[in-house]
Amino acid sequence: MTEALMFSIVIFVLAIFLGVELISKVPPLLHTPLMSGSNAISGITLVGSLIAAGEGHGGLSVYLGTIAVIFATINVVGGFLVTDRMLGMFKKDKKTESKTGTP
């Protein structure tokens, strides 16, 4: 096993634990935006897609890469935009003096 691979595995495991810590604190209220937002982040595969599509050797790998760029871009752009649209709808009750009874 190469040193670089070992290092990558270390990062992977630590990032999973970090993810668990971060996500456990998100209230159910925000689970849908969390999901679409994290979904957009998983579109990071776009980075790999760009390299595959841009290598300039032509042929199958570039075509596959281009399709990957389209897929991943929809994932990223659609994901972040729809999350923003959703989060824009969440508003706090302004009439704090009203008798809504929230503690």
Place this chain on the structure above:
Amino acid sequence: MNVPATFAYLVASVFFILGLKFLGSPRTARRGNLFGAIGMLLAIIVTLTDQKIIDTTYIIVGLVIGSAAGIIIARTVQMTAMPQMVALLNGLGGGASTLVAYAEYIRMPESPIDVLISIVLSVLIGAVTFTGSLIAWAKLQGVMRGAPILYPYQKQLNGLAVGVMLLLGILFALDPGQWYLLLLVLLLALALGVMTVIPIGGADMPVVISLLNSYSGLAGATTGFVLSNNVLIISGALVGASGLILTSIMCKAMNRSLANVLFAGVGSEIGPANAETVQRTVIRYTPEDAATMLESAQSVIIIPGYGLAVAQAQHVLHELANFLIQRGTQVRYAIHPVAGRMPGHMNVLLAEANVPYDLLLEMDQINDDFQNTDVALVIGANDVVNPAARSKKDSPLYGMPILNVDQARSAIVLKRSLNPGFAGEDNELFYEKKTMMVFGDAKATLTNLVQLVKQ
């Protein structure tokens, strides 16, 4: 190692981590999403300046088509359709991972064995995510029947498929010249995605979407191993963990194990499991009765179920709640974790109808308050308020956490018909003396109630 690029990817990763952290509170969530987008933009720019990129023609074509489609989808999608949108995006992310890994093999067939193993895993996980998500999308969108499609030896077949794929993958990694081995893994993985999702019923989709969310993250992380790119590994791992947590939360809220959701085919039988139960009658009340009851109440808790969203009655409900609040009634909403078709879905649907989020309370926050509440108003919900989950040991619902509607002083249930819920279990609550059943379309009934309360 390209030091500036590595450093920039690290900064992008930090943005993703902060973004997820800020998504944890409604006040900062929008900023969190923006942080995620900034991290992504940074990663893209750094990649485009990479020396490996020679020709940007195809990149630009891909980015333009993808952005246009992404913008259109994000702008036009209905909030009720969010689950299928997320399923679709999951699938595209998984598909991209598969394509990148496959392209990498075509480009460099003689890679070291650890890269080849990563390629196999990336192709496999990505392809399962891709077809699995497309099936989930088709079921939620109504393109396909939502009911489970069962086939014999389901577990065994899927297990066999996984075993064969791993075997083929190992053979491939040992001898990457055998290109057809990777192609077979790809085809089997595409088939496995279909086979694992078709037996799952529509109402179990929150679990499936969460799980596919996790897969799409893992697919991204394995692609990171293929390209030795840490930003992919980190963000993939974060998303993988996020999906897993949501999956486990959903399973707990339905009191089912993941295996039960994936393999049991719940919801395949039409009609209740215990059809021999004695026919009992409920008293039908009119909207006028319900209005009188609501007007005299000091405190009301509203329990919205998916039936509310199906009837598109969120806005009318909000109107009714506002009239009650103006009269001085305390009004709050109790949200069960599985209300809706994905985690947190009901909150988004109510937020869209301008319900302030501080009135939306989680089950644990509000369950003890039902006993001091005059009226619990249940709209289009059934299983999540069924007391059988607490008492009836042989019920499929037994053990599932429910909202304590039966402890409220009285209950009003708006429902289309007396049909049992998804679990096929008769609901004792509907026959209780303190329960007022009002049948009909939720939107029509609520509109009627608004008129009556207004007077």
